[in-house]
Amino acid sequence: VLRSSISVMEERVLDSEAADRQSLKESERFRKSAQSVVELQRFFRVPFVAHELLAELAGLKPQDLIFTKVSFSDSVDKPKGKGAHMSYAIRIVGDVQELPVLAQFKEAVEASSFFNPEGFALDVDESIQRRDAQTGVTPFRVSISLSPETTPKKGGKK
Amino acid sequence: MNQVMDKLKQYPIVVVSVVVILVCAVSAFLRGSVVEELTRSEDDLTKRILTINTNSKNSKDLEQDVEAVVASVAVIEERLFDREERSINTDFFYSFEDRLDVLISDVSQLTTEDASLIKGGPNELKLYSGVSYNVKVSGSFQAILKFLYEIHRMEALMRVATFDVVEGESEGLLSANLRVVVLAQKE
Numbered sequence: 001v002l003r004s005s006i007s008v009m010e011e012r013v014l015d016s017e018a019a020d021r022q023s024l025k026e027s028e029r030f031r032k033s034a035q036s037v038v039e040l041q042r043f044f045r046v047p048f049v050a051h052e053l054l055a056e057l058a059g060l061k062p063q064d065l066i067f068t069k070v071s072f073s074d075s076v077d078k079p080k081g082k083g084a085h086m087s088y089a090i091r092i093v094g095d096v097q098e099l100p101v102l103a104q105f106k107e108a109v110e111a112s113s114f115f116n117p118e119g120f121a122l123d124v125d126e127s128i129q130r131r132d133a134q135t136g137v138t139p140f141r142v143s144i145s146l147s148p149e150t151t152p153k154k155g156g157k158k
Numbered sequence: 159m160n161q162v163m164d165k166l167k168q169y170p171i172v173v174v175s176v177v178v179i180l181v182c183a184v185s186a187f188l189r190g191s192v193v194e195e196l197t198r199s200e201d202d203l204t205k206r207i208l209t210i211n212t213n214s215k216n217s218k219d220l221e222q223d224v225e226a227v228v229a230s231v232a233v234i235e236e237r238l239f240d241r242e243e244r245s246i247n248t249d250f251f252y253s254f255e256d257r258l259d260v261l262i263s264d265v266s267q268l269t270t271e272d273a274s275l276i277k278g279g280p281n282e283l284k285l286y287s288g289v290s291y292n293v294k295v296s297g298s299f300q301a302i303l304k305f306l307y308e309i310h311r312m313e314a315l316m317r318v319a320t321f322d323v324v325e326g327e328s329e330g331l332l333s334a335n336l337r338v339v340v341l342a343q344k345e
Contacts, residue, residue: 002193002196002197002200003196005200006196006199006200006203009200009203009204009207010203012207013203013206013207013210016210016214017210019214020210020213020214023213023214023216023217023220024213026217026220026221026224027213027216027217027220029224029228030220030223030224030227033224033227033228033230033231034227035284035285036230036231036234036235036285036286037227037230037231037234039283039284039285039286040234040315040341042275042281042282042283043275043281043283043286043288043315043317043339043341044315044317045281046317046319049310049317049318050306050309050310050317050318050321050336051303051304051306051307051310051318054299054302054303054306054323055303058299068324068325069322069323069324069325070321070322070323071320071321071322071323072320072321073320074274074319074320075273076273076274076279076280078278083280084274084278084279084280085280086274086280086281
């Protein structure tokens, strides 16, 4: 009984082996080609696209806030014992007449979903320089930092 | 000898039974290894058939998928920059002046690669590479925004990695310093 069962199975294997080899070959071809697509995704893996970032900042900026410089930079961090990861920084330099307007802008950035992309922790910090006694204008700097989130955000879909 | 024959005559059933049991035991012992080997072969074949079935199930529509992904790769590869074609690549950026209301004052190809894309970087590329360009551009806010957008939607695969936008010398004009990374052929 065992011998006849084995012989039937051997025949089945023999019949399907050519098709199986072809499937494996195709599968390998798919894996190699898909790697290119994976690399393309990796190349574009950033939380912000430049024009959207500028447009978002322009949209959040209160009318009485003046930006004189906006910069966006990235950096590679390699913490000990962990894989390398990207951090991003946005620096805004400008002038403001009424300081509450700056606080309002900071709050708007913190609340914006654009500046809270998945997988990143947002930190917004402002610094204020001495007010010009004649014009009443206060120069300011706002730093928006995004670093990889160590623990996943709570909440999400309800 | 006579004693053995006497016992055989005295207890024929017992003696025959003992002989039969002995023959069966020897036969089972001898066939044991054969059965074991056949069972092992059967197990191996069952596993092989299962693998073939799984492969067959997984490869459903694989041929079409392979064709689709190969076509995508061909599209990617024809859009890659060749880092040695410096004048063509540089002219590519200057050509934006013809379509947009911007002034491009400098385009330079950097020798250092984007740190995120090199070996050990978080977005390490193995099949391709990234060439970085410094591009200095000036124009109105809308024109610069449009320039950034055009870079994003270009057929060539590129993105603005970093930028500095500052007030320009004339009123209403901005000056931007960009680092643009372009997907290129592997060196």
